Amino acid sequence: MQMMEIVVSRDGTPVVEFRGEGGETITVTLQAGHILPDDELIAKAKAMMIQVAQFGVGQINSAAMSDGSADEVIQSGMSA
Numbered sequence: 001m002q003m004m005e006i007v008v009s010r011d012g013t014p015v016v017e018f019r020g021e022g023g024e025t026i027t028v029t030l031q032a033g034h035i036l037p038d039d040e041l042i043a044k045a046k047a048m049m050i051q052v053a054q055f056g057v058g059q060i061n062s063a064a065m066s067d068g069s070a071d072e073v074i075q076s077g078m079s080a
Contacts, residue, residue: 001018001020001021001024001026002020002021003018003019003020004019004020004021005018005019006018006019006042007019008038008041008042012032013029013030013031013032014029014030014031014032014036014041015027015028015029015030016028016030016041016042016044016045018045026049028045028048028049030044030045030048
């Protein structure tokens with residue numbers, strides 16, 4: 001996704017929206033009560049996305065290596 005714009009809204013709960021070309025959007029909702037400047041909210045949202053992207057990757061790769069399906073995991077990951 002090519003990032004085009006980052007929008008922070010504070011309607012009750014802080015929300016950081018990453019907008020890409022072609023209408024793609026990733027929205028991160030932070031815990032209510034965060035009173036941080038926009039740049040800190042954006043940094044926190046980016047950190048959350050990194051954690052989510054890595055969630056379970058080690059478990060999937062370990063299972064694929066043990067049953068010989070590593071090529072399938074790599075291919076399916078590349079097609080996403």
